[in-house]
Amino acid sequence: MSRFLVPVAVLLELVALYLDSSWLSTLSGVLFVLYFLTMLGRLQAYSRYLFLISVLLVGALALAGELGPGELIYAASNVAFYAAFLGSLGMMQCLVRRLEVLQRIHDVLLGGRPALLYPKYALVSCGIASVLSFGVMNLLCGTLADTLRQRGITGASRLRWLRSVLISTLRGFALVPLVAPTSVAVAIITREVPTLSWSGLLPYGMGSAVLLILVGWFLEYKRFRMVSSERKALEHWPAGSGRLALLITVIFVAMAALVQLSGVKVSVAAMLTVPVVTFLYMLWHDRSLPGVARESVDNMLGMSNEMSIFAGSAGLGVALVAVIPADALAGLASGEQGVFLLAACGLLMMPMLSAIGIIPITVLSVQAGLMPQLVAEGVNPLPIAVALVIGFSLAMMLSPFGPAVMLLSRFGQVSRWVVAFGWNGLFVLLSIPLLLIMLWAVFVLAPATG
Template identity: 65%
Template sequence: MSAAGRWLLPLAVLLELIAICMSSTQLSAISGVLFIFCFLCVGHSLQTYARTLLLVSLAVVAWFSIRGELGTDRLIKASADAAFYAAFLASLGMMQCLVRRFEVLRRIHDVLLGGRAIWLYPKYALVSCSIASVLSFGMMSLLCGSLSETLRERGISGESRLQWLRSVLISTLRGFALVPLVAPTSVAVAILTRELPQLSWSMLLPYGLAASVVLVVVGWILEQHRFRQVSSERVVLEQWPSGSLQLLGLISIVFAVMAVIVALTDFKVSVAAMMAVPSVTVLYMTWRERSVGVVLKESMTQVSSMNNEMAIFAASAILGVSISSVIPADALSGLATSAGGMWVLAVVGMLSLPLLSAIGVIPITVLSVQAGLLPQLIAEGMDPLLISVALVIGFSLAMMLSPFGPAVMLLSRFGQVPRRVVAFRWNGVFVLIVVPLLLALLALEIIVLPAIL
């Protein structure tokens, strides 16, 4: 990336954080324009998918604007949303700066593979979810990259290597897919709570936990036998690696700062995460390095390294606002008048995410469009909570099934396994089992529970 890009992207992130603190939509829109300018300047270095999605989103905006179907207010919203989602990813990604400073993160697989083999799948899934709640996509780089190093150092190859990859990496991916269901730092939660101010993460959490239990139990049943072979080849640690307690304390401070921000302001948890993560990370790095220049350089490098993911998030936001703006206001009229109709809409919303992701439309793009339609449904009388639950479940499934999604692409690259093998062969049976169970759970939550309560 050019020197200008390395400076401008962090500047755009900082500008968006300031805009959020000031509640300034205009400043946020300016930040969005700066983001787009940066992405266009470094377009040659973006991956094909990110570059194509960005150009398509800008072409759609230009077409609708020329036809007079997008007013100034919607253009400002599109730019502001682009800035918010790009800055959201960049802010959480700052935690990646801590990885190289803690031995426990470099030896994470030796730590996780300890204990009885029967508990390894849920341990990996839940720990992956916990780490991803803070590191976001950095968790996939951490666990996949450290596994590759572990296998190479120990000379594990052939069928044994494939068992390691399938058992460890698939549980890691499924743990990452739990983040939209339970974590306040999920981009899915950020999108939905931004579009629906009456919605909060705490309202979604009980339903997300129920869906998470279904996903973990089914995966546990299917995968636990593979971990028996893997566990026989592990290295048992006599004690926890150095820095473990310090890392735990640092993460606890991040969540404590988030809690204070939420308690003292009107910010949602996702916004609090955007403030807390980079602040605590930069302060810790400054304390360790004793050099503001070193910290500034590393921070800019980290933000710039995420330009592909930020471009995808920003383009998806622009596309979502544009498409939802031109759909007639009465297009969904009358569909939310009964519990049965609500369940049908919830099912369509949930299933469209993994189905479209399977053919290359990543879930954030689909969710951005769906979220833009939610105010129409809410005006028709639909419960915002239950339809949002269906969408976060669909988003979770899509993260596992999208061969073009960042998580599957990272797993494929580190494991040297084709993306479609990861998305469809390794996850196919799992998804076929959990989808009927999740549809039954939605029916219980939308039809049965309201009748009882």
């Protein structure tokens, strides 16, 4: 019976988002908490302990009077939103078995000049993830694992394919906070500081994204050339290409209609549209409601570890912000150099804490919650906001327990430590100085010489 708590909770949250109903969202959060508590023994160690610590901390603060009913409702609502975020968008994976073009998407992307393969993968991954978020990780990681298995690619060749293709997918996905209005990072920061907007952050995010693509291109160029020598050339577009184009068009049109007619954010529109369109297509294709429903439930349950991490982090972030003193940052930032130093600390803190197991969304929830204190002291929040978005992007690649790295690790059957540090460690170390220099030039040197 407990296996049905997740799909019911996801459905309740989707309805709550459409109706803007806080009590439905709270109920959804409670159902998620009940499910993860009943499944604690089956979750991976990190997922289990993070979620348990979150529940215990929120409960202790509530009993001590530190968290009132309003904060508890907000925490439950956050749990529901972020768990449903993964559960709903992960439905994209169900299309892979039904469309040949998705099964062969890597043959499509690997076409063209070898020198352009890395930026192509990174940009395609970023573009898809801007709307479908974790759906792109499910899609590109899942199809590559199937492709390698079907072709019998093993040993050093398999590891080379995984490192080149999957790491470019992950790095492209990590560009989303820098350029997309649908990013969770942008949503958190702009909610805490209403004077900031996605359009105000975008120029700095695009500059950072260009730097990250150039660093990755430099590191992966030779490896991608070796992968390209083992690819299969396509003589024509795979079967189902037209149908996929139609499905994507339907999803985008439905999302645009939802945004225009109901006023929901683009990320919410994606959460509502993707699972509905996917489910209806599966039903039309299979003509079996019980089979489609069973597959949908199994697909959501397959992401239980990632969903519990997001849910636990959401509750933990609310709890930690509630206990930090209101004047904790008083007097820390003075002048442009002081603001830059504070921004640099915020940027560095994110990947450093992620590397030791505290996932980015938890850190960002606390950091963004402190920003109103700085605004109240007259500090310009833009440099700090840009630094936090950059730090969040880097942390997504360096967090061994983050959902993105865990998904890549699960599909590629590679240790998450190898993915986070072996494949991304040098990339992050090379990128950080360049990004800090960019921030210094934009927010310190430019105003000083202007």
